[in-house]
Amino acid sequence: MEPDIKQQLGDILSDYEGDSSELIPILQAAQERFGYLPEEVMAGIAQFLKLAPSAVYGVGTFYAQFKLTPTGKRTVKVCRGTACHVRGADRILQEIERRLGIKPGETTSDLEYSLETIACFGSCALAPVMVADKTVYGRMTPPKVAQILADSN
Amino acid sequence: MVDFDEIRARANSEWQALEKSARPSIFVGAATCGRAAGAGAVLEAINEALTRHKIEASLTQVGCLGLCYAEPLLDIVKPGRPRIHYGNLTPELASQLIEDYLIKDNPHPELALGSSGDGTLPDIPRLYELPVLKPQVRIALRNCGLIDPENANHYIARGGYSGLARALEMTPEAVISEVQKSGLRGRGGAGFPTGLKWEFSRRAQGAPKYIVCNADEGDPGAFMDRSLLEGDPHAVLEGILIGAYAIGASEGYIYIRAEYPLAIERLKVALRQMQDYGLIGDNILGSGHSFHLKIKEGAGAFVCGEETAMIASIEGKRGMPRSRPPFPANSGLWGKPTNINNVETWANVSAILEKGAEWYAGYGTEKSKGTKTFALAGKINRTGLIEVPMGITLEEIIYGIGGGIPDGKRFKAVQTGGPSGGCLPESLLKLPVDYDSLTQAGSIMGSGGMIVLDEDNCIVDTARYFLSFTQAESCGKCVPCRLGTKQMLDILEGITGGDGKPEDIDLLQRLSNSIKSGSLCALGGTAPNPVLTTLRYFRDEYEEHIAERKCRARVCPALTTYYILPDKCQGCLICLRNCPAEAISGDKRMVHVIDQSKCIKCGVCLEVCPPRFSAVAKVSAEEIATPTEPVPVKVSKPGKDTDSK
Numbered sequence: 053m054e055p056d057i058k059q060q061l062g063d064i065l066s067d068y069e070g071d072s073s074e075l076i077p078i079l080q081a082a083q084e085r086f087g088y089l090p091e092e093v094m095a096g097i098a099q100f101l102k103l104a105p106s107a108v109y110g111v112g113t114f115y116a117q118f119k120l121t122p123t124g125k126r127t128v129k130v131c132r133g134t135a136c137h138v139r140g141a142d143r144i145l146q147e148i149e150r151r152l153g154i155k156p157g158e159t160t161s162d163l164e165y166s167l168e169t170i171a172c173f174g175s176c177a178l179a180p181v182m183v184a185d186k187t188v189y190g191r192m193t194p195p196k197v198a199q200i201l202a203d204s205n
Numbered sequence: 206m207v208d209f210d211e212i213r214a215r216a217n218s219e220w221q222a223l224e225k226s227a228r229p230s231i232f233v234g235a236a237t238c239g240r241a242a243g244a245g246a247v248l249e250a251i252n253e254a255l256t257r258h259k260i261e262a263s264l265t266q267v268g269c270l271g272l273c274y275a276e277p278l279l280d281i282v283k284p285g286r287p288r289i290h291y292g293n294l295t296p297e298l299a300s301q302l303i304e305d306y307l308i309k310d311n312p313h314p315e316l317a318l319g320s321s322g323d324g325t326l327p328d329i330p331r332l333y334e335l336p337v338l339k340p341q342v343r344i345a346l347r348n349c350g351l352i353d354p355e356n357a358n359h360y361i362a363r364g365g366y367s368g369l370a371r372a373l374e375m376t377p378e379a380v381i382s383e384v385q386k387s388g389l390r391g392r393g394g395a396g397f398p399t400g401l402k403w404e405f406s407r408r409a410q411g412a413p414k415y416i417v418c419n420a421d422e423g424d425p426g427a428f429m430d431r432s433l434l435e436g437d438p439h440a441v442l443e444g445i446l447i448g449a450y451a452i453g454a455s456e457g458y459i460y461i462r463a464e465y466p467l468a469i470e471r472l473k474v475a476l477r478q479m480q481d482y483g484l485i486g487d488n489i490l491g492s493g494h495s496f497h498l499k500i501k502e503g504a505g506a507f508v509c510g511e512e513t514a515m516i517a518s519i520e521g522k523r524g525m526p527r528s529r530p531p532f533p534a535n536s537g538l539w540g541k542p543t544n545i546n547n548v549e550t551w552a553n554v555s556a557i558l559e560k561g562a563e564w565y566a567g568y569g570t571e572k573s574k575g576t577k578t579f580a581l582a583g584k585i586n587r588t589g590l591i592e593v594p595m596g597i598t599l600e601e602i603i604y605g606i607g608g609g610i611p612d613g614k615r616f617k618a619v620q621t622g623g624p625s626g627g628c629l630p631e632s633l634l635k636l637p638v639d640y641d642s643l644t645q646a647g648s649i650m651g652s653g654g655m656i657v658l659d660e661d662n663c664i665v666d667t668a669r670y671f672l673s674f675t676q677a678e679s680c681g682k683c684v685p686c687r688l689g690t691k692q693m694l695d696i697l698e699g700i701t702g703g704d705g706k707p708e709d710i711d712l713l714q715r716l717s718n719s720i721k722s723g724s725l726c727a728l729g730g731t732a733p734n735p736v737l738t739t740l741r742y743f744r745d746e747y748e749e750h751i752a753e754r755k756c757r758a759r760v761c762p763a764l765t766t767y768y769i770l771p772d773k774c775q776g777c778l779i780c781l782r783n784c785p786a787e788a789i790s791g792d793k794r795m796v797h798v799i800d801q802s803k804c805i806k807c808g809v810c811l812e813v814c815p816p817r818f819s820a821v822a823k824v825s826a827e828e829i830a831t832p833t834e835p836v837p838v839k840v841s842k843p844g845k846d847t848d849s850k
Contacts, residue, residue: 177273
């Protein structure tokens with residue numbers, strides 16, 4: 053493990069006691085710090101919690117929140133909830149896919165943008181909804197996509 | 206030790222000071238949905254206006270009143286006047302309103318939704334007499350949108366924690382019997398009697414005992430629990446404390462979705478205030494009862510809403526369900542007795558202990574007591590968060606509260622219960638909303654998502670949508686769920702993709718039955734419901750897709766074709782320039798033509814074609830004769846009618 057990563061992981065782990073029930077919060081904290089879960093970080097966490105690396109990997113792959121590859125500087129999330137679906141979320145997603153040239157779960161090659169879909173943001177009254185970084189945009193239309201992607205640059 | 210009467214007296218005087226203040230009070234709805242609608246900019250504008258005019262006023266951020274269609278919302282109370290609720294604000298309007306009402310005393314009735322509290326104002330209707338609110342009974346949502354969710358004193362002054370104080374003077378058995386008498390059933394969807402569940406945990410052997418609050422609101426199209434936690438977290442926390450006392454639990458967890466950052470923040474603030482007041486921790490209010498509560502953030506897995514999967518997730522494992530028995534009441538978290546209830550259930554518990562079981566049981570039907578919250582969304586005029594007495598009809602909700610379908614479109618179906626529920630047709634609009642009626646109709650109450658579909662929504666596409674969700678969220682443990690949902694999805698994609706076969710319908714039925722009987726948990730057990738109900742009520746749409754390759758709603762791309770009508774096209778180039786697939790050929794004043802082999806059916810041409818031409822048609826199972834190459838437009842029109850950009 054690179055010394056820098058090792059030190060950052062040590063910082064994170066110092067907040068925990070080493071009980072296996074802490075695995076998910078630790079993974080969340082590690083992802084917050086590194087942007088994704090590098091393999092050596094997962095191995096370090098396994099050692100700390102006295103778990104098999106496969107157990108940590110198993111949890112990391114089970115939950116949608118965890119990413120095993122680097123993500124872009126900006127994350128665009130499209131809600132695919134029911135209210136958004138019936139109000140045309142597919143077309144919003146298609147427009148973003150077309151503009152960024154990536155599919156959900158992918159990152160642009162310049163590591164600028166990642167695209168994700170989310171089951172539901174719970175902002176159904178404003179459907180269809182997308183989120184760029186942490187801002188929620190409601191009542192989306194395909195032309196608004198271009199504007200938002202341009203604004204966030 | 207702090208005395209509760211003392212806490213309450215202090216809270217009352219703070220609330221009175223706000224209500225009877227000589228200064229005006231301003232309230233802005235700043236829940237997640239309000240913020241997305243622009244509440245942040247409205248807040249800034251108000252602050253700016255107050256400073257500019259040197260007005261002394263209190264400004265409070267409140268949760269969601271449920272009138273999502275009118276967000277952003279703003280309330281103003283002038284001393285001695287009723288509270289006026291304004292909707293659909295922009296920063297400019299808000300700023301104007303501050304100046305005009307607070308300085309010039311013009312309340313702008315045309316901007317007001319209504320008024321509440323003592324007194325009336327000319328030309329402003331009473332808010333709770335409006336069709337959207339009159340049929341509602343707000344018990345779980347009693348404080349949402351009215352109080353500052355980050356101020357425990359507001360909650361206490363409106364009766365909060367007096368239910369807990371009352372419970373602590375009763376025996377735990379008496380508390381359980383009170384909840385049983387109220388008739389409360391689990392609001393997470395399954396409707397199991399809450400008091401009975403508590404009794405199982407109370408009687409179970411083992412220590413410590415755990416309480417879990419299920420705030421993993423995963424159903425797409427549901428946001429009741431988010432709004433409740435953002436708008437009135439103490440109502441939920443008080444319920445949890447009462448449950449912990451009744452069961453004898455000393456530890457608890459709130460399992461909440463990470464997608465709800467504001468709700469998590471509000472819970473953290475509320476927990477700190479409870480500690481300050483001695484309402485949580487050791488020896489609560491001097492009763493000798495102790496209870497510790499932690500927040501666990503979910504990591505994005507729908508199946509974790511299932512009890513046993515949630516337990517595995519809290520323990521730090523993959524969130525996969527296990528077979529029951531043993532039930533969590535006997536063997537839950539770390540093998541200890543565990544009682545899990547949903548957010549809304551807990552908010553009802555605190556109200557029941559405050560006002561009594563008989564009061565609560567006075568609402569609702571014989572077997573479904575009390576009220577239920579619903580997130581009303583989709584093709585409806587007044588989207589919002591509503592709470593209605595059980596037994597109200599779907600029609601009263603959709604047409605009364607929701608104000609019907611927008612744009613003069615025709616109602617097609619209402620979807621309840623999310624991916625575990627079903628689509629109910631127009632003929633069932635008189636159905637009373639209670640656990641048993643909805644189950645009989647093939648749907649479920651569910652946690653409270655209610656999505657309205659109109660004639661422009663395809664019913665087969667809706668079923669496909671839900672199956673794509675459950676298929677992706679299946680944890681993979683039970684083969685019928687893991688592989689069966691995949692097969693069902695493949696078949697549905699075939700039907701919507703124009704490759705449906707007549708035998709598909711029978712196959713869907715058979716697969717549905719196998720998945721229902723062969724899955725451990727409710728995810729698999731209910732996953733076929735969206736398909737089964739749509740086959741039951743909308744079979745003709747499936748048959749049309751298969752036999753005629755027709756999608757009557759013109760939603761399924763493979764069954765839909767766009768044409769440019771030669772007698773209407775004026776050759777303005779707008780659609781040609783906007784087509785992302787470069788499928789349109791033509792020239793100025795030449796009729797444009799779509800190359801069907803290149804068309805990706807995105808519909809951009811239909812959207813951008815100027816309404817005065819309306820030259821793009823979208824059809825299914827129908828052919829329109831068009832030229833193969835661009836030809837000159839037939840009718841010559843004055844130049845101003847063509848685009849000359």
